[in-house]
Amino acid sequence: MTRELSDSRLTNHIAEGCGEILKGVRTSGLLRGRALGDAGDVLAQEWIARVLAQHRPEDGFLSEEATDNPARLKKDRVWIVDPLDGTKEFSTGRQDWAIHIALVINGIPEHAAVGMPDLGVTFKSSDVRAVTGPLSKRFVVSRNRPPAVAQYIAQEMGFETKGIGSAGAKAMHVLLGDFDGYIHSGGQYEWDQAAPVGVARAAGLHCSRLDGSPITFNNEDTFVPDLVICRPEIKDEVLEHAAAYAAAHGGY
Structure with a gap:
């Protein structure tokens, strides 16, 4: 080859x-x-x-x-x-x-x-699409450090949260329809996010920072403070509640 x-x-x-x-x-x-x-x-x-x-x-x-x-x-x-x-x-x-x-x-x-x-x-990313249909009304979060902002968003939307391991596993379970979104705060690095974001984007899921700004890669500083991957039909509501949380708490 x-x-x-x-x-x-x-x-x-x-x-x-x-x-x-x-x-x-x-x-x-x-x-x-x-x-x-x-x-x-x-x-x-x-x-x-x-x-x-x-x-x-x-x-x-x-x-x-x-x-x-x-x-x-x-x-x-x-x-x-x-x-x-x-x-x-x-x-x-x-x-x-x-x-x-x-x-x-x-x-x-x-x-x-x-x-x-x-x-x-x-x-x-070459052959993927996200599951559609009824919402699961669940968010997936870090198993070891579930972020408070995710708990807040879930409560405001009437969703539940569940923690599992790898960032990639979390994102792919959103793609599979087991969860409607993956919300993370507290920091990751570009290698934690690049592949999951690439596959999720190709599948039609929304991917951004919690403030709604796009995620770009190959930066000098490889630290990425937060992430949301979710079904596109709920992204406005998720980002609205994230903004409300940040305003009340001075950040995520």
Whole structure:
């Protein structure tokens, strides 16, 4: 395979290949706990780096598991990845971990894949659409640190909230219709959001900051303070309540 492998296919192949690597590391049963999570992070990162060095050597690269190279800031094309999002979930046998692979072009994740190997599925921006139909009246939030703003919005809208693991898993469950939105505050990084946002946008979901401003990627500061991914028919109400919360509390 050379340059003839399209960006879309390469994105999808990397996510699927990472899934096979990580399942193999865990299925062996030879590692447990933190050692298992660390091995998964390192092996998946090394494989992705080698694949991109061979197939897209001129592109920029940003990963949770690699030292940041500022040269990416001068490139229009940058791969933003998290080889294993939800390391704790992965290492403790839970299913809500994910693989994030995104090719960001001029700040926008144009090609993205979120792999959820334990569910046997890879969500791809090249072939995805969100579930429509009746609302679930539920928001998904961080399992460890559910944000107060999400609780406020849910209460105002008569919704419930539920916490699960990986950011990618949360976003994909919105796409599947299990939840109507994913609301996050308290900070993430670009590798947490790029692939989920890319897939969610392609599926027709609304994606923005909590103040409604667009999310762009490949910034010098990779910290992103908040995020909302939701069904488009409720986005105005979600953002209105988020604004009311921020006005009352001096922020999110």
